[in-house]
Amino acid sequence: MATRLGNWIDERMGFRIVWDAIFLRKIPKVNWFYTLGSASLFVAMNQAITGILLTIYYVPTPDHAYDSVQFITTEIPAGWLIRGLHHWGASAMVVLVVLHMLRVIFYGAYKFPREITWMTGVILLILVIGFGFTGYLLPWDQKAYWATTVGTRIAGTPPLIGDTILRIVRGGADLSAVTLARFYGVHVWVLPASLILVLAFHLYLVIRNGISEMPKKGE
């Protein structure tokens, strides 16, 4: 029955060829360090799901942000869990993505024909850091406020254009409701949309070129 249903759908969608290309592709004999990319992907999916759930109660305005986060953590069933997963997942994300990058560097996996995979990976790293930076402000507590004060001030350090950059990032001269709203917008719309596009391309290239073999001694 299940096979017949599967066949019926496959005749119309051709999903098996896609499934096999993704999950049954041939790979060289590799070690556990080669799972860091998949681990990053897994945590990214965790961030997406828990992030969407958090938006159900979170309100990005100075008079509600902190209270709504406290409400999620203390009064909504499993709210502490959803927020906790998102909070710790954020740190895990940065750690995993950096380790993934180090593995690629040490095994020389960025070389021909995988240069574009590497470059999209660099963009993904920047996006992940962007997620971390914008997400850090959203709880609107003392740590969030002052970390973003410092972080945006750093963005304002380049000569000549520094002040303009600072004003663009903050949406004005000061850290305000405008800053919180735009950090939220970037965190939940701009960055996720960009991430999906670049990540899809990154994964396409990984599958299209296959993963690199481990370098051998003397090569």
Next chain:
Amino acid sequence: MSEDNQVSRKNFMEVAIWSIGGIITLGMTIPAIAYLIGPAIKKVQEQVWIRLGSVLKVEIGVPTLFKVKVQQRTGWIVNEEEISVYVLTEDGRNYIAMSNICTHLGCRVRWIAEGNSFFCPCHNAIFDQEGGVVSGPPPEPLERYEVKVEDNQLYILGG
């Protein structure tokens, strides 16, 4: 052990991956559902006696409007909300207190003295002075509050 009974490495991995994946999915889905429906299944606030005002304000035979502020907590916000209650007495001893919320779809009704009835502007519903449905779509009479009188002050039970 025969060859057929042996679990191949591939089969073992397949079962392991689907099982772990299933556990993770369940571990995420169940808290997510609890999280989403949480506020809906939360116990309602405890009811308290709310003071409306002096019984002397109530005219005999005519529903009299009382407006009182009550503290309401919704989510993380506590604010004052005004509720309107019509109080009717025929003899100055027994009181009935009615909500001004139409039982059809929740619009607010008001007392029309000339028509001697409550009127709901949303779908032209008409209630009599005791809150019974005269015409229109409401399925039941206006809701009543429990009333008590203490030291000539009217109280209703609400929350």
